[in-house]
Amino acid sequence: xxxxxxEAFWLRCPIPREKQHTxxxxxxxxxxxxxxxxxxxxxxxxxxxxxxAVGSSGVCSSIVGCIENELRPLLIGKDASQISRLWEHVYxxxxxxxxxxxxxxxxxxxxxxxxxxxxxxxxxxxxxLKGKALDTPVVNLLGGACRERMPAYxxxxxxxxxxxxxxxxxxxxxxxxGVKMRVGVMDGTVQNSIDRxxxxxEAIGPDIKLMADAHGTFSVPEAKKFxxxxxxxxxxxxxxxxxxxxxxxxxxVRASTSIPIAAGESEYTAFDIRDLIEVRALxxxxxxxxxxxGITESMRxxxxxxxxQLELAxxxxxxxxxxxxxxxxxxxxxxxxxxxxxxxGNPMMYELVNERITVExxxxxxxxxxxLGVTPNWAFVEEYTQKIAF
Numbered sequence: 001x002x003x004x005x006x007e008a009f010w011l012r013c014p015i016p017r018e019k020q021h022t023x024x025x026x027x028x029x030x031x032x033x034x035x036x037x038x039x040x041x042x043x044x045x046x047x048x049x050x051x052x053a054v055g056s057s058g059v060c061s062s063i064v065g066c067i068e069n070e071l072r073p074l075l076i077g078k079d080a081s082q083i084s085r086l087w088e089h090v091y092x093x094x095x096x097x098x099x100x101x102x103x104x105x106x107x108x109x110x111x112x113x114x115x116x117x118x119x120x121x122x123x124x125x126x127x128x129l130k131g132k133a134l135d136t137p138v139v140n141l142l143g144g145a146c147r148e149r150m151p152a153y154x155x156x157x158x159x160x161x162x163x164x165x166x167x168x169x170x171x172x173x174x175x176x177x178g179v180k181m182r183v184g185v186m187d188g189t190v191q192n193s194i195d196r197x198x199x200x201x202e203a204i205g206p207d208i209k210l211m212a213d214a215h216g217t218f219s220v221p222e223a224k225k226f227x228x229x230x231x232x233x234x235x236x237x238x239x240x241x242x243x244x245x246x247x248x249x250x251x252x253v254r255a256s257t258s259i260p261i262a263a264g265e266s267e268y269t270a271f272d273i274r275d276l277i278e279v280r281a282l283x284x285x286x287x288x289x290x291x292x293x294g295i296t297e298s299m300r301x302x303x304x305x306x307x308x309q310l311e312l313a314x315x316x317x318x319x320x321x322x323x324x325x326x327x328x329x330x331x332x333x334x335x336x337x338x339x340x341x342x343x344x345g346n347p348m349m350y351e352l353v354n355e356r357i358t359v360e361x362x363x364x365x366x367x368x369x370x371x372l373g374v375t376p377n378w379a380f381v382e383e384y385t386q387k388i389a390f
Contacts, residue, residue: 001080001133005039006122008050008067010060010386011348019345021158024186024215025055033319033348034060035381036067036121038129040080046129047376049322050121051290054266056317056344061388066118075122081133083126087296090119112268116293123294124325124372131371138325138372142299142332145366150330152359153209155317156343157181161196165203168210171343175362178209178236178338183226184217194229201233209338213239216266220249227257237262237284237313244272251281262286265315269293270300277308285335288315289325298325302333316340319348320357324372331366339364351380 012032020029034050050067052058071090078086085100092099095106108115131138139145154171157164157180168179181200183193197212204210212235218226223241237260242249244266254261262284267273269292276282287301298314305312312335314326323342330336341359342349349357353374367373 002041003038003075003078003080004041005037006067006072006075007037007039008064008118008121009035009037009381010064010388011035011352011381011384012386013347013351013384015056015345015347021156021344022186023055023158023182024184024217025057028056028345031056031346031348032058032060033352034063034067034121035319035321035376036125038080038122038125040129044129044132046080046125046127046132046371047321047374048121048124048128048294048325049290049319050117051288051318051322052117054288054291054315054317056346061386062114063118063121064388066114067122071118071122080126080129083123083130083296086126087119087123087293090115090122112272116268117291120290120292120294120297123296124289124321127295127325128371135370137367137369138295138328139331139367142295142328145331146334147331147366149363149365150337150339151177151362152339152341152364153178153180153211154343155180155340157200158186161192161199164196164200168200168204172204172208175359176341177362178211179204180211180213180239180340182215183212184214186217190218190222190225190229193226197230197233197235206234209236210234211236211239211262214241216240216243218242220246220252223253224256227253227259231257231259235259239263239286240265247276247279247281250276251279254281254283260284260311262313264301265291267292269297270304273301273304277304277310282310284311284313286313286315288318288322289329290318290322295325295329298329299332302329302335305335306333310335312336313338313340317342320350320353320374321372323349323357324367324374327364328367328372352377
């Protein structure tokens with residue numbers, strides 16, 4: 001299980017025009033991801049995803065450079081099965097021996113951002129690799145599935161007030177019992193966001209879970225006004241009311257409303273999640289395995305959620321690899337009860353991998369394939385890999 005190579009590929013695939021949507025990130029015409037490949041001396045490979053951005057589109061060249069030029073030399077020759085050891089090695093750098101001998105972190109300067117995203121992809125690939133080596137799904141390595149199946153919610157909802165009901169009911173017709181819509185600065189005014197949510201609830205009825213996601217674009221007063229305007233709409237949660245740099249503002253919003261507050265997709269490591277919890281900023285924790293520090297750190301966040309009696313709902317908007325990482329974590333975590341399923345145009349969920357990811361009657365079945373359970377379509381990878389000059 002010695003590592004012989006670590007590679008990263010920036011993939012950019014156009015989204016078909018009929019599946020494009022406009023949000024606060026603008027018109028999304030392409031989907032980007034960083035595919036991370038860890039290969040052992042006997043030729044076994046594991047795959048993961050590292051993110052340059054929370055949304056669908058982002059320049060990934062820096063992550064590729066970090067993985068191939070900075071982290072690969074640290075990992076070549078190491079035992080791929082020692083996942084926790086390798087995580088500490090990357091996070092603490094040359095002082096990792098102090099960290100392990102004293103039981104506390106001695107982190108490198110880049111302990112947030114690019115380095116952790118790069119580590120996320122490598123860590124997930126190592127879990128995938130270990131599962132394949134042992135011929136078992138990653139969820140079994142995490143303690144086993146807590147449930148045989150879990151509900152998924154449809155994540156989308158960009159239409160205006162006149163069409164949002166039709167759009168969400170289109171998701172519901174596929175069997176989803178929960179739907180999420182986008183709100184916030186993309187609507188121009190807070191009142192427009194309120195009107196869209198009220199139209200959505202009226203159209204889908206009282207029995208469907210409805211979530212709203214502001215992508216962190218409201219100010220604190222705006223978020224409070226929004227909450228007052230939709231207080232009787234029975235939102236299952238209100239996601240990222242304020243930006244991740246304003247955790248105290250998010251806590252202020254939470255204290256002002258009975259609507260559960262969700263956040264965490266933009267955070268790096270369990271330390272950031274701890275800080276949100278300490279200021280009582282959230283009810284629902286949403287780590288993204290391609291950002292937070294991989295499956296290893298996602299499980300540490302899952303334990304925080306379990307300990308503080310918070311709901312865990314991994315952020316699963318990405319490629320098939322980060323989606324499946326989130327699925328394995330969710331099934332292994334007692335605090336998780338629902339899984340995000342993207343209804344946006346996403347070639348990285350379907351065309352990137354050889355396997356077909358499906359939801360049956362709004363439910364996902366516990367993974368059974370070895371590792372993550374998905375493998376790359378190398379013809380797709382070759383076609384959409386971006387050339388990078390360092």
